[in-house]
Amino acid sequence: MPKTSLIPDNPAALEQAVAALAAAMADPSRVKMLCALMDGRAWTATELSAAADVAPSTASGHLNRLVEGKLITCLSQGRHRYYRLAGHEVAEMVEQMMGLSWSRISPPETTAPKSMREARTCYDHLAGTVAVQMYDFMHSAGWLVPDGSALTLYGREQFMQRGIPISANPRRKACCACLDWSERRFHLGGEAGAALLTYLDSKGWIQRVTGFREVTITTAGRAALQKSFSG
Structure with missing residues (x-):
């Protein structure tokens, strides 16, 4: 048994x-x-x-x-x-602990630069205000299951329509709600989050800042994100 x-x-x-x-x-x-x-x-x-x-x-x-x-x-x-x-699990744990630690600070202020709060990498996926806004959109639009642990069938279709590859048999978490330490809300993690970051990079909608976690959203990227990932 x-x-x-x-x-x-x-x-x-x-x-x-x-x-x-x-x-x-x-x-x-x-x-x-x-x-x-x-x-x-x-x-x-x-x-x-x-x-x-x-x-x-x-x-x-x-x-x-x-x-x-x-x-x-x-x-x-x-x-x-x-x-x-x-590995990814360590990165997820560190990000979660950063979010938990911020919640214990009173008053809840951060000295992180504005550029880092807006957009940055969280290991292999996007974090910051922009990422949280995208997660909120995907969640409210029905791309994600309620707890963010998986893409819905509709969500997978939306990823495929945009040319964002999602493996049918991922070797890690297919999707997860990753707590954002500066926003204290969720952004998209897991394989779906990594695929999304790669997609944004390939489109030229974001630019990495060499040697730092900060990510710059390009002018074309802002317009594209507004069109594709906002209500």
């Missing part, structure tokens, strides 16, 4: 794993590194030490801790070593 209980077979091991994950993140410098890596690029240790404002020797210890915690991976290319987030 198949198991239906959600209780893990080894609760002690699960508790230890959760504690180890929390411990790996329990340092402001390591959190800064994780946030820097949210731009989806691979960074060098030197770049991450500057982002975290710590000495290179100190950064090395933090990076080792993050690698051991399986939050980031280290890639060797020639004489250089690069670090990047271990």
Whole structure:
């Protein structure tokens, strides 16, 4: 008879794993590194030490801790070593934690630059005010199921009509409502969110800011988004 209980077979091991994950993140410098890596690029240790404002020797210890915690991976290319987030799940967790953290701050003010609040990358999908507005439109227009965990049949048709490829058998979450840390509302994550960002980029509706998470919406992009993703 198949198991239906959600209780893990080894609760002690699960508790230890959760504690180890929390411990790996329990340092402001390591959190800064994780946030820097949210731009989806691979960074060098030197770049991450500057982002975290710590000495290179100190950064090395933090990076080792993050690698051991399986939050980031280290890639060797020639004489250089690069670090990047271990996967989409890590990026989603970091973004969710940023949103939760902002909700605990009173008064709820942010010092993030206006350009970053408007549009930025959240690992491999779009975030910020523009992304939240697009999500709101897709949700109200019936492209998404109520909790944002999947595209509806109508939503898939809308993506296909616009030439946005969606896999029938995705190897990750097909779609998810990702909490936006600056807006504290949802934007589109998962494979659908990644496909949407690629589509916007290919159309020339957005421009990446090299080395940063900020994204610039082009003049043509603003007109196109108003036409295609607004009520």
